[in-house]
Amino acid sequence: xxxxxxxxxxxxxxxxxxxxxxxxxxxxxHSALYLLMHFVTLAVLYITLDAQFLAAIQVIIYAGGIVxxxxxxxxxxxxxxxxxxxxxxxxxxxxxxxxxxxxxxxxVYTVMLAFDGVPAAPVxxxxxxxxxxxxxxxxxxxxxxxxxxxxxxVALIGALLVARRPKTDVKTTRSREAAAx
Amino acid sequence: MFDLAWLLFILPAVGVxxxxxxxxxxxxxxxxxxxxxAVGMSFVIGVMLFVNLLTLPVDARSVTVHLWDxxxxxxxxxxxxxxxxxxxxxxxxxxxxxxxLIHIYSIAYMEDDERFQRYFIYLNFFxxxxxxxxxxxxxxxxxVGWEGVGLASFLLIGFWFDRKxxxxxxxxxxxxxxxxxNRIGDFGMIVAMAMIWTTxxxxxxxxxxDAAHHQEFTTAAVNVVCLLLLLGxxxxxxxxxxxxxxxxxxxxxxxxSALIHAATMVTAGIYMIARTHGLWYEAAFAxxxxxxxxxxxAFFAASIALVQTDLKKILAYSTISQxxxxxxxxxxxxxxxxxxxxxxxAFFKALLFLAAGSVMHATHGxxxxxxxxxxxxxxxTTSWTFLIGAAALAGLIPFSGFFSKDAILLGALAKAxxxxxxGLAAALMTAFYSFRMFFVTFMGKPRDRELYDHLHESPPLMxxxxxxxxxxxxxxxxxxxxxxxxxxxxxxxALGAHDAPSLTLEMLALLLxxxxxxxxxVMAYSRYRTxxxxxxxxxxxxxxxxxxxxNAYYVDExxxxxxxxxxxxxxxxxxxxxxxxxxxxxxxxxxxxxxxxGGWTRSLQNGRIPTYALSLFIGVVxxxxxxxxxx
Amino acid sequence: MTSVNPYLxLSAIIFLIGAAGVLTRRNALIIFxxxxxxxxxxxxxxxxxxxxxxxxxxxxxxxxxxAVAAAEVAVGLAILIAHQRHTNxxxxxxxxxxxx
Numbered sequence: 001x002x003x004x005x006x007x008x009x010x011x012x013x014x015x016x017x018x019x020x021x022x023x024x025x026x027x028x029x030h031s032a033l034y035l036l037m038h039f040v041t042l043a044v045l046y047i048t049l050d051a052q053f054l055a056a057i058q059v060i061i062y063a064g065g066i067v068x069x070x071x072x073x074x075x076x077x078x079x080x081x082x083x084x085x086x087x088x089x090x091x092x093x094x095x096x097x098x099x100x101x102x103x104x105x106x107x108v109y110t111v112m113l114a115f116d117g118v119p120a121a122p123v124x125x126x127x128x129x130x131x132x133x134x135x136x137x138x139x140x141x142x143x144x145x146x147x148x149x150x151x152x153x154v155a156l157i158g159a160l161l162v163a164r165r166p167k168t169d170v171k172t173t174r175s176r177e178a179a180a181x
Numbered sequence: 182m183f184d185l186a187w188l189l190f191i192l193p194a195v196g197v198x199x200x201x202x203x204x205x206x207x208x209x210x211x212x213x214x215x216x217x218x219a220v221g222m223s224f225v226i227g228v229m230l231f232v233n234l235l236t237l238p239v240d241a242r243s244v245t246v247h248l249w250d251x252x253x254x255x256x257x258x259x260x261x262x263x264x265x266x267x268x269x270x271x272x273x274x275x276x277x278x279x280x281x282l283i284h285i286y287s288i289a290y291m292e293d294d295e296r297f298q299r300y301f302i303y304l305n306f307f308x309x310x311x312x313x314x315x316x317x318x319x320x321x322x323x324x325v326g327w328e329g330v331g332l333a334s335f336l337l338i339g340f341w342f343d344r345k346x347x348x349x350x351x352x353x354x355x356x357x358x359x360x361x362x363n364r365i366g367d368f369g370m371i372v373a374m375a376m377i378w379t380t381x382x383x384x385x386x387x388x389x390x391d392a393a394h395h396q397e398f399t400t401a402a403v404n405v406v407c408l409l410l411l412l413g414x415x416x417x418x419x420x421x422x423x424x425x426x427x428x429x430x431x432x433x434x435x436x437x438s439a440l441i442h443a444a445t446m447v448t449a450g451i452y453m454i455a456r457t458h459g460l461w462y463e464a465a466f467a468x469x470x471x472x473x474x475x476x477x478x479a480f481f482a483a484s485i486a487l488v489q490t491d492l493k494k495i496l497a498y499s500t501i502s503q504x505x506x507x508x509x510x511x512x513x514x515x516x517x518x519x520x521x522x523x524x525x526x527a528f529f530k531a532l533l534f535l536a537a538g539s540v541m542h543a544t545h546g547x548x549x550x551x552x553x554x555x556x557x558x559x560x561x562t563t564s565w566t567f568l569i570g571a572a573a574l575a576g577l578i579p580f581s582g583f584f585s586k587d588a589i590l591l592g593a594l595a596k597a598x599x600x601x602x603x604g605l606a607a608a609l610m611t612a613f614y615s616f617r618m619f620f621v622t623f624m625g626k627p628r629d630r631e632l633y634d635h636l637h638e639s640p641p642l643m644x645x646x647x648x649x650x651x652x653x654x655x656x657x658x659x660x661x662x663x664x665x666x667x668x669x670x671x672x673x674x675a676l677g678a679h680d681a682p683s684l685t686l687e688m689l690a691l692l693l694x695x696x697x698x699x700x701x702x703v704m705a706y707s708r709y710r711t712x713x714x715x716x717x718x719x720x721x722x723x724x725x726x727x728x729x730x731x732n733a734y735y736v737d738e739x740x741x742x743x744x745x746x747x748x749x750x751x752x753x754x755x756x757x758x759x760x761x762x763x764x765x766x767x768x769x770x771x772x773x774x775x776x777x778x779g780g781w782t783r784s785l786q787n788g789r790i791p792t793y794a795l796s797l798f799i800g801v802v803x804x805x806x807x808x809x810x811x812x
Numbered sequence: 813m814t815s816v817n818p819y820l821x822l823s824a825i826i827f828l829i830g831a832a833g834v835l836t837r838r839n840a841l842i843i844f845x846x847x848x849x850x851x852x853x854x855x856x857x858x859x860x861x862x863x864x865x866x867x868x869x870x871x872x873x874x875x876x877x878x879a880v881a882a883a884e885v886a887v888g889l890a891i892l893i894a895h896q897r898h899t900n901x902x903x904x905x906x907x908x909x910x911x912x
Binding site for chain 1: 792
Binding site for chain 1: 816828842848883
């Protein structure tokens, strides 16, 4: 057992534990913190895979952006545990669990066979450094990156529109402001 | 000149359109005038074409005017073409000539009717369809006209669809009856056309006649085709077993009865058989069947006419009887004689109907001869012209009916003596009932004083056509005098020649016809004028038959009981049981199964997000498993 | 380390944990986080395979997925807020109008 594998097992175990924590926490705020931990472990794993740039933005976007956003929302709408409605008895989770185990089994089975003994072809000199990724991104994938930009813009406007208070509220707010002036 | 033939039927069509779209704003007289002029111009063109045809050499007297290709589907090709030959032009002249007179007559007759405009639209449409029928050079075109005149007939029989009386029931039902009975005949026509096309690959009359002549049909096939055509003819020309609609057709206005149900449309069956004579030459059995049906119809219809009391009903049965003669004629192969009788019959029967219409005009609809009588004093023109018509119908020399009926009977005598005897017996009855009508209606003393006091002669617009038709009824015989046979010779290019019977036979037939006709008249005179009882004594053995005759042998009742009612019951069963239980059950069953399935699957759509997520997940698992283990 | 197999196996495990969370939890926010986790497990797969084949395309994909995830989070959370404001609940069972 090499050091790198040992390191992987350690980080992977933390990652799985954090994931289980996300799923099983009663409080959303705990889930969010577990999620943060999970994202960071993934960033570490990216580095072991020569993806330094992705590791960086994993921390910046997920840990720094998305998790913070989620925390904001929790702050906004409260984090009371959701009372379970006993009237809704459903067999869905059990079916899902059974299917999930089947899926897990088959995927792990496949994965274990897939690259067994096939040596990795490391990215080499360029690796996953920002320069290499940037060159690929802005040469070969310049059109998709533009589309992503548009997508983000649309999402921004959409989020604003959806989360905005109803119009009447806006009006009353404005009139109140006008009265204050 | 022949290129103008399309004007023949376009003119009445134009009349229809003008009256249809502009008639609302026109005076009644103008509407009638436009309709009459349209038909009159057709007649003039018909005469011009006729004269033109006469200038051609005999062999060339068959002109096809191709207007356009009508239907071309694969090898099936039918042109919109007109066939101008002696036969079609004779028919054109009869249709437009008699038609014009009846149009003029109708202007006065229908003067007070609220649906005057509609009447003339229908009448012009009838002429239009009838001309298509007689001018078309193929079965399909003729069938279009055939159905067109059927429609016109239906519309005009039920013209007073809102009226009802004891004799006809609802008038609209009379029209319906005519239409439905004719459907049976049309079925025969359509099947016959299909058989002809599959056998010889053409529907052109000349082509079919040639094909028959060259034995392209087997004997069985040609007989079947001809029997089917005969079914069509019995429908349209009111022969046994489909004659039952014609007596009821008298519910229509009298000029309509004169034009459609006496002079022209009902002769379409005869015309059709003459037109396809090439087939009938080969179909001995079918021809003999046609002759037998014709003779029997002539006989039975005449016997029914003996005891009827309604003037128009007598004339209706008389028409059936005379059409029977024509069918006898074409059946025994004397096509020229049949067409000759068709022509003369058109004149004298139209005359009789119009005279009856004149009586009706004066009596405001009363036509029961038991209430009429002595009308001669008040309506001289009507009675004189009626007398001429009756004489022609009775076959009195030298009126036209004598020659034409004799020509047919002569053909029957040469070919089927038994049918000749039946025809002769019918001729006796014809003479009797013709003069019974005349004597009872116009002679003697008035039976209904009040009715009599209000009588008046009809206006000139009605009497002039009567006189013209009376003149034609007298002299039309000259166009085909015995031994001269100018008309039969004229028609020969279209109908083929047949052997002239021997002189003795011909003389015998003439003599017998004459004697029988005169005897019938004498009987009628003795019975109804001098009240001698020898006629009654002679008729005594037939006395038990009287209720049968009065009720037209109960044929209507028979049909009603054994055909109409079973069919109606079957239809009721179909509608109430089969349709509701089985068809609707099937449809509703499919519907309810779908609804149940939908209701069941609907419960899957419970609106809960986890359920949708689960189904998504199931899909993912299925795809992954497919790719790992199967794909 | 010469094989990426452990990474792929880890990815599968995380994916299924996320899926289990989506299917079992009632709180919309937690479901949301589980979805993010599933996306991340896919990212891990892509990075691992990119490493395996010495090809940067996988990295580009991950980049795109992150962008889409960011957009999704923005809109999704906005919807959550709107819904919460409407029903005063973040229970997924209260979002049940999506039927007949």
